[in-house]
Amino acid sequence: MSSANATGAKVFKPRFNPAKPAFGLLVFLLYLFLLAPLLIVFVVSFASNQYLSFPPEGFTLKWYEMLPEESTFMEGMKVSLIVAAVVTLIVLALGVPAALALDRFEFKAKAAVQSFFLSPLLIPSIVLALGMVLLFGPLELNNTYAGIIIGHVAITIPFVIRTTLMSLATTDTSCEAAARILGAGSWTVFRRVTLPIIQPGVIAGGVIAFIVSFDEAVISLFVAESGLPTLPVQVLRYVENSADAAVAALSVILILISLAVVVVVERVMGLRKALR
Amino acid sequence: MTESKLSIVDLTKRYAAGLEPAVDRLNMEVEEGHLVALLGPSGCGKTTTLRMVAGLMDPTAGSIVVDGREITHTPVNKRGMGMVFQSYALFPHMNVEQNVAFGLEMRQVSKAEQKARVAAALDMVQLGHLGKRQTKELSGGQQQRIALARALVVEPTLLLLDEPLSNLDAKLRETMRTEIRSIQQRTRATTLFVTHDQDEALDMADRIAVMNGGLIEQFGSPTEVYERPRTHFVANFIGQANFLTGRVGAETGRANLAGESYYKVDVEGLGQFGAIGSSGLAGSTHELVIRPHRLNVSLHPGAADAPLAGTIERVSYTGDALAVAVRVGGQQLQAQMLTSSGDLPRIGDAAYLSWNPEDAYLLPSPAKLERLAS
Amino acid sequence: MTVLEAPAAPERPKAQDEGQLEKATERRNRRTYLALLLPGLLGLLVSFVFPLAYMVRMSFNQGSPDGVIVETFTLDTYIQPLTDPYYWKVTLDTFQMGVVVGILCVIVSYPVALFLARSTSKYRGLLIAIAIAPLLTSAVVRTYGWMVILGTNGLINSSLDGLGLIDTPLELTNNMTGVTIGLVEIFMPYAILAMISGFGRLSPQLEEAAGSLGASKFKVFTKVTLPLCLPGLLTAFLLVFVLSISTFITPRLLGGGSVQVLATEIYDQTTGLLNWPFAAALSVILLVLFGLIIAVYQRLTKKIGG
Numbered sequence: 044m045s046s047a048n049a050t051g052a053k054v055f056k057p058r059f060n061p062a063k064p065a066f067g068l069l070v071f072l073l074y075l076f077l078l079a080p081l082l083i084v085f086v087v088s089f090a091s092n093q094y095l096s097f098p099p100e101g102f103t104l105k106w107y108e109m110l111p112e113e114s115t116f117m118e119g120m121k122v123s124l125i126v127a128a129v130v131t132l133i134v135l136a137l138g139v140p141a142a143l144a145l146d147r148f149e150f151k152a153k154a155a156v157q158s159f160f161l162s163p164l165l166i167p168s169i170v171l172a173l174g175m176v177l178l179f180g181p182l183e184l185n186n187t188y189a190g191i192i193i194g195h196v197a198i199t200i201p202f203v204i205r206t207t208l209m210s211l212a213t214t215d216t217s218c219e220a221a222a223r224i225l226g227a228g229s230w231t232v233f234r235r236v237t238l239p240i241i242q243p244g245v246i247a248g249g250v251i252a253f254i255v256s257f258d259e260a261v262i263s264l265f266v267a268e269s270g271l272p273t274l275p276v277q278v279l280r281y282v283e284n285s286a287d288a289a290v291a292a293l294s295v296i297l298i299l300i301s302l303a304v305v306v307v308v309e310r311v312m313g314l315r316k317a318l319r
Numbered sequence: 320m321t322e323s324k325l326s327i328v329d330l331t332k333r334y335a336a337g338l339e340p341a342v343d344r345l346n347m348e349v350e351e352g353h354l355v356a357l358l359g360p361s362g363c364g365k366t367t368t369l370r371m372v373a374g375l376m377d378p379t380a381g382s383i384v385v386d387g388r389e390i391t392h393t394p395v396n397k398r399g400m401g402m403v404f405q406s407y408a409l410f411p412h413m414n415v416e417q418n419v420a421f422g423l424e425m426r427q428v429s430k431a432e433q434k435a436r437v438a439a440a441l442d443m444v445q446l447g448h449l450g451k452r453q454t455k456e457l458s459g460g461q462q463q464r465i466a467l468a469r470a471l472v473v474e475p476t477l478l479l480l481d482e483p484l485s486n487l488d489a490k491l492r493e494t495m496r497t498e499i500r501s502i503q504q505r506t507r508a509t510t511l512f513v514t515h516d517q518d519e520a521l522d523m524a525d526r527i528a529v530m531n532g533g534l535i536e537q538f539g540s541p542t543e544v545y546e547r548p549r550t551h552f553v554a555n556f557i558g559q560a561n562f563l564t565g566r567v568g569a570e571t572g573r574a575n576l577a578g579e580s581y582y583k584v585d586v587e588g589l590g591q592f593g594a595i596g597s598s599g600l601a602g603s604t605h606e607l608v609i610r611p612h613r614l615n616v617s618l619h620p621g622a623a624d625a626p627l628a629g630t631i632e633r634v635s636y637t638g639d640a641l642a643v644a645v646r647v648g649g650q651q652l653q654a655q656m657l658t659s660s661g662d663l664p665r666i667g668d669a670a671y672l673s674w675n676p677e678d679a680y681l682l683p684s685p686a687k688l689e690r691l692a693s
Numbered sequence: 694m695t696v697l698e699a700p701a702a703p704e705r706p707k708a709q710d711e712g713q714l715e716k717a718t719e720r721r722n723r724r725t726y727l728a729l730l731l732p733g734l735l736g737l738l739v740s741f742v743f744p745l746a747y748m749v750r751m752s753f754n755q756g757s758p759d760g761v762i763v764e765t766f767t768l769d770t771y772i773q774p775l776t777d778p779y780y781w782k783v784t785l786d787t788f789q790m791g792v793v794v795g796i797l798c799v800i801v802s803y804p805v806a807l808f809l810a811r812s813t814s815k816y817r818g819l820l821i822a823i824a825i826a827p828l829l830t831s832a833v834v835r836t837y838g839w840m841v842i843l844g845t846n847g848l849i850n851s852s853l854d855g856l857g858l859i860d861t862p863l864e865l866t867n868n869m870t871g872v873t874i875g876l877v878e879i880f881m882p883y884a885i886l887a888m889i890s891g892f893g894r895l896s897p898q899l900e901e902a903a904g905s906l907g908a909s910k911f912k913v914f915t916k917v918t919l920p921l922c923l924p925g926l927l928t929a930f931l932l933v934f935v936l937s938i939s940t941f942i943t944p945r946l947l948g949g950g951s952v953q954v955l956a957t958e959i960y961d962q963t964t965g966l967l968n969w970p971f972a973a974a975l976s977v978i979l980l981v982l983f984g985l986i987i988a989v990y991q992r993l994t995k996k997i998g999g
Contacts, residue, residue, distance in 0.1 A: 067808075069804050070804050070805055073801055073802075073804055073805050074805065074823070076801065076878060076881075077805070077827065077878060077881050077882070078823075078827065079842060079878065080835045080838020080842065080875075081830065081835065083842050084834060084837065084838045084841065098855070133736070136732065137732045137733040137736045138733060140728075140729040140730070141729060141730050141732075141733035141734075144725075144726040144730045147726075148722060150726060156730065159734075159737065160733065160737065163741050165983075166745070166980070166983075167939025167956070167980070167983060169956045169976070169979075170748070170939070170976045170979060170980055171741070171744060171745070173973065174743075174744030174746075176963065177744070177747055177748055177751050177969055177973070178744045178747040178748075179744075193740050194740065196739075196740040197737060200733065200736065204733075215406055215408060217404040217405075217406055217408035218410055218411075220373075220375055220395075220404070220408070221402065221404060221469075222410070222421065223374075223375075223396045224373055224374070224395060224401065225396075225401075225425055225469070226396050226397075226422055227421075227425050228396055229725075231425070235421075236410060239412040240411060240412060254829055257831075258829075258832070259831075260831055260833050261942065265960075265964075268964075275831045275834075278831070278833045278834065279833050279942070279946070282833070282840065283946070290837065294830075294833075294838075297830065297834055298830050298834060301830060302826075302829060331711075333712075377714035377717075378714060379712050380711040392714065
């Protein structure tokens with residue numbers, strides 16, 4: 044609907060559109076759907092029902108209190124944390140130099156190499172997992188830390204390379220040229236100029252790698268289920284075999300650990316930015 | 320005769336075999352303390368030359384000599400130069416002081432001395448109070464000055480400026496021009512300055528190297544390059560120019576102590592006109608260059624001998640002057656008139672052009688016949 | 694202008710001296726980038742290429758029910774899955790699940806993605822983060838959450854029963870229905886992300902322009918908004934599809950052993966039956982299907998993007 048303003052031009056007055064709040068409600072409900080399983084797990088972890096059922100009969104912390112006693116969970120936690128930490132360090136050491144080479148140098152096979160580094164994400168993890176458990180058999184790497192770590196490297200490197208490349212693409216290369224003219228050798232330029240500038244991308248890649256490794260279930264299941272189960276594998280076993288809510292408490296811990304990693308890094312990075 | 324600070328000998332850059340060279344056997348001598356502008360259109364090779372002097376790019380052939388020592392094979396970080404980039408290239412994760420101190424750190428200067436020299440450098444660019452600031456909080460002009468301080472604090476053998484003013488807005492550009500020039504003169508830093516803006520070059524430089532297609536077409540002072548262009552390109556690139564081609568008659572007299580003579584030039588279809596040029600041009604065909612503001616324009620035939628008659632085709636008002644395009648014979652000549660001079664011209668009016676012979680300069684190389692058409 | 698003679702001016706270089714510096718720098722550069730790439734390449738070789746290669750090799754071996762593997766080169770292992778109607782059914786079920794989950798996921802993700810892509814509120818970043826946050830958690834945890842919601846005594850059944858709407862609990866787990874619901878939610882963040890980046894060309898001005906030209910809200914949506922969103926929607930669908938046909942955890946848990954898809958078959962053959970060549974053959978088949986779909990996707994995006 045239009046009307047004329049003082050100069051005679053047509054002006055649109057937005058009429059109250061019932062579609063707008065209805066759309067907002069729809070989006071809100073969809074968000075609830077999206078978060079539903081996580082919210083439910085949270086609720087159930089405090090419920091005193093002996094077997095998984097609704098409605099919650101009472102509030103309790105007993106499932107959380109149980110956790111430290113459950114050696115399987117503690118063992119799984121330990122394995123997952125160690126694996127994730129080592130994997131993160133390894134893929135940072137492998138991925139950041141590779142990203143540097145891909146961004147700062149020109150060579151014929153560049154596009155192919157870049158695709159190669161990103162390709163593990165294109166393969167179904169179950170196919171990778173099978174290949175790994177088969178290969179690691181004769182090499183006696185199954186049910187070892189080394190096996191799981193090697194297995195996780197393939198699926199985490201692409202993230203590090205991608206985030207580092209993104210950071211590199213947005214930096215001004217004349218900073219590096221300026222540093223060299225001022226007297227810095229190649230290693231100094233990398234350490235004092237390039238690395239600090241790409242720090243956000245590198246850290247983001249590291250965080251993603253940690254979380255992906257920590258949450259990973261399929262490769263860990265194939266390669267180490269019987270001997271060295273990670274936490275997600277422990278949860279998987281428990282869920283298949285038992286019907287009580289201890290695993291809900293554990294799941295909440297899992298979620299909180301992932302969130303904590305992200306928040307801590309965000310804080311540290313945020314603080315850094317403020318100090319700059 | 321003083322030794323040059325910088326000698327460039329037959330410098331060549333070819334990006335791939337078979338391609339036209341980006342820089343083609345360039346030769347240049349730069350005196351100590353001079354600011355030399357590398358001026359030319361984009362693609363002329365000026366930035367490539369600067370980068371080769373800095374060491375950021377390898378030359379295909381040729382050499383670069385600084386203070387008598389050949390540095391062509393010296394790596395970038397050992398050349399001891401200073402460079403200011405178009406994008407300022409300040410280190411974003413360091414504050415102003417740390418930026419300026421970086422070169423000193425690389426030279427392992429003591430902390431105390433670093434502090435003192437950084438403070439002095441910042442004072443020189445009048446930003447002493449901004450030491451602890453983060454670089455992204457600064458304006459463009461401030462960042463540029465910090466970049467300059469960072470380059471100068473190491474007392475570089477050469478100061479290299481790569482279109483440092485291109486990212487600044489027009490007003491700021493003018494202010495920074497003066498500042499950079501005064502700092503350069505105070506520190507007596509031998510400077511190479513790449514620009515595509517001829518006003519900058521004319522204003523700031525001791526010498527201008529006018530470049531085109533990988534070659535230096537002329538190397539001289541701003542006055543030389545403006546008043547005595549060696550080629551059509553130089554005359555056209557610096558300032559505005561009118562070109563007339565004609566057959567040069569015999570010398571009509573000595574013009575000045577520089578060995579130049581007066582000539583009468585026969586311009587096809589337009590008549591005979593006086594011009595000035597170097598000796599020995601009689602008998603050949605040359606172009607002569609007349610700057611628009613040296614063409615006298617009158618709307619009345621008046622007393623000037625043999626004025627060139629033409630018709631006004633276009634009038635542009637620029638506030639302090641009128642730019643007038645006059646069609647004469649087969650060509651259009653650009654001229655200027657003051658706005659206060661009584662009658663304002665209109666399109667279609669008759670106009671009468673004349674000039675002093677000193678103001679028409681004959682280009683030294685004979686004109687090719689094809690040029691007549693341009 | 695006079696040319697000053699530099700005392701130490703070197704002689705004019707000979708033709709064969711040309712390009713020496715450039716070649717030296719090129720050699721140095723090559724050494725550098727190779728050194729930078731080598732660790733990563735080796736890492737991927739060991740962690741990615743070798744396992745896959747070994748698996749493909751294994752698929753040509755002869756397996757047997759008692760777990761003994763015979764080293765040979767035979768295509769027999771492929772003959773079974775390609776001829777056995779059971780495996781055809783499993784493959785088709787997997788495909789069907791992928792299509793259904795893909796379509797449903799795109800439908801529920803579209804409003805959210807549209808909202809986020811258009812939103813100018815200061816909470817936009819936060820809302821996007823919330824939409825992506827579930828990706829921080831393990832698939833196991835999210836699947837478990839769905840088991841609790843959809844189970845016999847779970848949230849839905851208890852609520853419906855409590856409200857008196859049903860007498861017997863709905864069978865929402867241990868079947869494809871539960872798996873589908875779970876997967877739709879689990880893949881929503883991926884779909885939303887794919888759509889948001891695919892909606893780049895959608896600007897409110899286009900919609901305003903259409904509106905000011907007299908189009909009704911519905912027409913604006915169908916004639917302007919929807920066509921512009923199409924590339925993003927297609928990308929999201931294909932992404933969710935390929936994720937669905939390769940997913941293992943959710944079909945296993947929510948399917949309770951009654952849902953057979955290619956991924957669960959591979960697991961059963963590997964761990965339960967120890968028929969590794971067969972599992973490997975199934976995996977190769979899955980890979981080939983994957984590759985075909987991605988090839989089709991590339992072809993399609995070229996058509997739409999061009």
